[in-house]
Amino acid sequence: MTExxxxxxxxxxxxxxxxxxxxxxxxxxxxxARSGAIGLxxxxxxxxxxxxxxxxxxxxxxxxxxxxxxxGFVLATVAVVxxxxxxxxxxxxxxxxxxxxxxxxxxxxxxxxxREMDFFDHTAMGVTVIAALVVALGAETIGIIRTNVTxx
Numbered sequence: 001m002t003e004x005x006x007x008x009x010x011x012x013x014x015x016x017x018x019x020x021x022x023x024x025x026x027x028x029x030x031x032x033a034r035s036g037a038i039g040l041x042x043x044x045x046x047x048x049x050x051x052x053x054x055x056x057x058x059x060x061x062x063x064x065x066x067x068x069x070x071x072g073f074v075l076a077t078v079a080v081v082x083x084x085x086x087x088x089x090x091x092x093x094x095x096x097x098x099x100x101x102x103x104x105x106x107x108x109x110x111x112x113x114x115r116e117m118d119f120f121d122h123t124a125m126g127v128t129v130i131a132a133l134v135v136a137l138g139a140e141t142i143g144i145i146r147t148n149v150t151x152x
Contacts (some may be wrong), residue, residue, distance in 0.1 A: 026085050028147040032140035033078045039139030040071035043131050051124040062118035066128025069110060073103055074136040 032093030044067040082097040084092040114125075 011063045026082060028144040029078055029082050029085065031067065031143035031147045033082065035143030036071075036075055036078060036136040036140040039068060040075070040132055043067070043135040044071070045126045045129070047124070047131065048075055051121065051128070055121045055124055058119065058121040059124040062122065062124030063128045065114065065120055066125040067132050069107060069125075070129035070132030071136050073107060074140065078140060090119075137142060 044063065045069065047063040049059060051061075051063045055062070076099065077096065080096055082091060084095045087095075116122075
């Protein structure tokens with residue numbers, strides 16, 4: 001029995017050797033970005049099919065604008081956190097909060113410009129923005145939760 005335990009112990013990996021894949025602190029964020037992009041792509045295709053069928057070309061334009069605004073807002077946050085992942089936590093927080101302020105100003109500016117335009121369906125855009133936000137954020141959350149990383 002002792003020899004068998006000794007053999008099993010010899011087959012275990014050394015805990016001091018890090019597997020680059022599991023030890024990468026950016027893996028959850030990379031998975032979140034990939035999952036969010038896939039979720040955004042799926043909701044965009046589904047919305048294009050539905051709104052294009054019901055509202056024609058105006059619906060298609062509304063979906064494309066809505067997916068760009070909603071999905072871009074959520075995916076930009078992951079991109080900012082990834083860009084600052086090798087800095088101090090304080091720097092990451094400052095840049096992330098600053099990017100939120102910039103994104104809010106940009107989105108409000110886009111919405112103010114688009115308010116007067118009539119080449120797209122406003123309802124299709126609004127519904128797609130909300131759907132893109134919810135789906136991309138949910139997909140990112142699932143991507144992070146399903147990531148296996150080493151915990152110390």
